[in-house]
Amino acid sequence: MRLLMLGGTEFVGRAVTEEARARGWEVTVFHRGRHDPPPGVTALHGDRTVPDGLAALAPGAWDIVVDTWSGPPSAVRDAARLLAGRAGHYVYISSRSVYADPAPAGLDENGPLVDASPDADDGDYATIKRGGELAACAAFGDRALLARAGLIIGPYENIGRLPWWLNRIARGGPVLAPGPRDLPLQYIDVRDLAQWVLDAAGRGLGGAYNLVGARGHTTMGELLETCVRVTGSDAELRWTDPETVLAAGIEPWSELPIWLPPGELYDMMHSGAVSKVLAAGLRCRPVADTVADTWSWLSALGGVAPHRPDRPSVGMDAEREAEVLRRV
Incomplete structure (x- = not known):
């Protein structure tokens, strides 16, 4: 081809x-x-x-x-x-x-x-x-x-969402973990995306497909706990309910990447229908593989991920996080 x-x-x-x-x-x-x-x-x-x-x-x-x-x-x-x-x-x-x-x-x-x-x-x-x-x-x-x-993560990410969590958790100590812990997430590993589009185009498929894994392929808890395990960190995840996080003035998605509290934006990003793409052959690897491979790639770069100049930086300032943790 x-x-x-x-x-x-x-x-x-x-x-x-x-x-x-x-x-x-x-x-x-x-x-x-x-x-x-x-x-x-x-x-x-x-x-x-x-x-x-x-x-x-x-x-x-x-x-x-x-x-x-x-x-x-x-x-x-x-x-x-x-x-x-x-x-x-x-x-x-x-x-x-x-x-x-x-x-x-x-x-x-x-x-x-x-x-x-x-x-x-x-x-x-x-x-x-x-x-x-x-x-x-x-x-x-x-x-x-x-x-x-939908949300795309994995090696080579130049937006900074999963890299920020990995670097933050690798740093250790108390970590503000936005809840609920069992909040379902919907995303796709960039390599699963690549495999599917080449397979689908090779088979002559046309039209629109929601190209993202199933809702709940992982949860916020599993994602962050996997980051702790993969980095070998002593980080302590301090699970905090969405109301408390929002009351502290923290911006979902930007200051705490990937996370959105339950509501309209969450429904849009993490609750899309995917029966069509799954029937067309999409297969998604375990979140543990995505996190481990992203950490290996990021570590090889000294922890500094590339960043697209047309996208804002993501993540929370360390002092601001510490201040919020003292109050929750």
């Missing part, structure tokens, strides 16, 4: 590229040249945000294109139009954020979507991702696969 990876040097794109190479596929990576691509690929350089930025893609043909773009939809439109006659399948890594608010628990792929345009040159995260979907479908029709990912 011949894969064209638009991106391919960081997090999701890198995981897809490495999975394709492990299968013996021929992989072409199109990127801006800011990071080294994985070994064994053909690298093409270009910037999708400038005129003639796709010139390097003028020749060539591929079986599958995977696009992780999170910028203006017009860039997806231009790439998809250029490649429609020379590629068999177009996978767009989208997001469950494309569903209109509020997205209730159990929402499947037929839920209402935000209004968006494939020609837009800006917008918020939800509208640019939905616009990217529309652009991919306009060029490829039923040969477009829309992978609506």
Whole structure:
């Protein structure tokens, strides 16, 4: 198989590229040249945000294109139009954020979507991702696969959510652990995402799929306790009820990554319907494997994970955490 990876040097794109190479596929990576691509690929350089930025893609043909773009939809439109006659399948890594608010628990792929345009040159995260979907479908029709990912964690994470928890717990001592301890979580390991999109595209699947594991694949308790075990830390998890955490002015998701208190945002992020993707072959590895492999990768980097410049930093300041712990 011949894969064209638009991106391919960081997090999701890198995981897809490495999975394709492990299968013996021929992989072409199109990127801006800011990071080294994985070994064994053909690298093409270009910037999708400038005129003639796709010139390097003028020749060539591929079986599958995977696009992780999170910028203006017009860039997806231009790439998809250029490649429609020379590629068999177009996978767009989208997001469950494309569903209109509020997205209730159990929402499947037929839920209402935000209004968006494939020609837009800006917008918020939800509208640019939905616009990217529309652009991919306009060029490829039923040969477009829309992978609506939820929370993605695992090696190469450049947002910092699981890396922050691992580093915080490795530091030891009392740790503010937001409850309830048995709160179900819904996420996908980036490598399981990579395996599924390549399998699905290879089988010719099209349309939208909520690409995330089952609700409750792990819990907040199991996740943090696994971090303690994997890091070998003496950390003491101080489980604190959501009301107390919120009353302290702590921001869910940003200051305490991954965690959301029960409510509308929790239902949207951790309670999506996934029967369609599970029936289409998604298999998710145990959370212990995800945590252990992420810690091994992070440790090899000296504990300093890469960070996307277009995303805010996550995590809680140590002094602020200590202050809150003294009051709970």
